[in-house]
Amino acid sequence: MNVRSQISMVFHLDKCIGCHTCSIACKNIWTDRKGAEYMWWNNVETKPGTGFPTQWEDQEKYRGGWEKKNGSINLKSISKTRTITDIFHNPSMPSMDDYYEPWTYKYDELFNAPEGSDQPTARPISLVTGEYINVEAGPNWDDDLGGSRVYAENDPNLKNLSEEQQQQLFAIERLVMFYFPRICNHCLNPSCVASCPSGALYKRGEDGIVLIDQKRCRGWRQCIAACPYKKTFYNWSTGKSEKCILCFPRLETGQAPACFHSCVGRIRYLGVLLYDADRIEEVANKPNDELVDAHRSLILNPNDPAVISAALQNGVHESVIEFAQKSPVYKFVKEWKIALPPHIEFRTLPMLYYVPPMSPVMAQQNDDTVQSVSDSFFHDIEQSRVPLQFLANLFGAGHQGKVVYALKKQKAVRTYRRAVTVGDIEMSVAEKMLNEADCTTQEAEAIYQLTSLCTFDDRFVIPPMHREEAIEMMKDPHEHRSEVGFGFVEKPERGL
């Protein structure tokens, strides 16, 4: 057992209101720079929809992640040896057209326009060339367009849905959508790290944050193609790749990452997990239908004495273990099993989990009244408005079992709480449902608490990062404190 700790996340999709506050918080802090304008380390997608970059989930097109071949897993984009021949032109590299051309407006035209009968307008200009452009795409161009024949219909997750299910997604009063906020998953088996010829990408041993060493990065841009979530970005101005850094300077000072901190829907949870690093390769190599379970089995019980002693032996700090025991992520993922990794079939073993969304209650209009179609209070999971297979494609590598389990449990918790607070459902019915959903009343209460009444401190259980230990190695921390600050010793400017 090789115990390591990993900062991990849960996004509760039922709570996301699609306000994009998270994206803006991130943009303002990190990517409001030349060459990074088009980057959205955090973005919020509408599902069904094509996403950002367009259809990123289609790995036949983008060739990201790993593929199983002859009993082992290989990068889908380029093998190690093919890197030699293909480094000059990466055949799997997306281009700016797959994202969008960033723009601003010529605001001075508002003031300088000659007097006339029309309102003056500020025309859009490209942030790359400075020329006038026709804006044709943006980072959330398909926002709220579930049911759209242009966007939703081209969602790669619709591939194996039946014709009927697909049509339902476009029928008036049947169509459905939900939001899907995304950041880097800080995976356990990151394909971006594996693809970097310079070894510039690395995973921090202590907390698992995946970073790009800006000095070691040489712009070979292999990580852009290799990341199946398209969460590494190429800075076209500096010639270096960049990615979400999980706001590590904030984490190191005990603050939640900006997108977490600002989240209006309070959908985001962050905590530390202990996992067995020796089993990563074995787990990443499992068949599709076993992946979710295998991935979950990597996570170790932080209360198990054997795990604790192995962790201590491996240099995991006591305080980190203590925080792992309080981790909200552990509860969602391991205890309650209602949070699932996105597209685990890409085999990067993402450490950001999603609680799949319950669809809106299915209703029909009869004369003037709207009636629930189901006999039970909430509609049946199997008849959910979002086809189960769609959710399974997103969160279960195409297999519905884990998704059904998560949704059933959520439904049971809702029913149970309805019985407690409103009382129009028999408690015995609710308890029977809980039982069938593999849930106790205590668990239901806990889920309810952490979902609905969670405070800031419930959601973000940030372990001490112990940077001082690293600094002590080099110099006196007090001296260090007065000598460092934010900023660059060497300006991050493009070379000649």
Add this chain to the structure above:
Amino acid sequence: MNTNSPFFLDEILFVVLPYIALVIFLLVSIRRYLTQSFTFSSLSSQFLENQQHFWGLVPFHYGIIAIVTGHLIGFLIPREVLWWNSYPLRLYVLEISAFIFGVLTLVGLTSIIIRRLTTPKIKMVSSTADWILFGIFIVQIVSGLSVAVFHSWGSSWFASSAVPYLWSLATLSPDISYITAMPWMVKLHIVCAYVMIAFFPFTRLVHALVVPNPYLWRKTQVVRWYGAWKLKRAS
């Protein structure tokens, strides 16, 4: 020493210039690596334009890397090259393949330049240094190809005449008698090479100095630990 040329021109171009170029190359590259490592990048522009890119970058690199390697081999093992060329057939094979790689480089360079001129986005990320570099490349490649056409069997006379001259430079006992009588096109090719070496560390060409080789041998995943933890783990 040979004093036939006016103002010691040959001495300046073939003795002074190469040493200056080499010193500039070494000092500036090392300094840049130590103090400005952020600027070491291929400055890839594939993200901004993905179609024409292939037709420029691939032939150019395949060509130039083969050509540079060829020159290096000639410099390091001239006798073996001469032995290889002792059969006419083998000489033709060598000459023709070298010429093909030269043409490949030129074709690639031409499409790189056209792409940079005609794609507005790519134009925005082209620096003055890039344009000067392309100028030097054109002179270098065109002169190289003309030498191949008009002064045949370069692979042999490079090994027998130019290489001893280069070695005389390398051993700090410069002897330009080997090359003073060479045609002006050959001289241009040599001088331009020195200019390129001197200019090299000021341009994007530094990416060729940081070509990653450990990639093929290293473990798939990379993990970095803070200093303190590493010690604890080792003990």
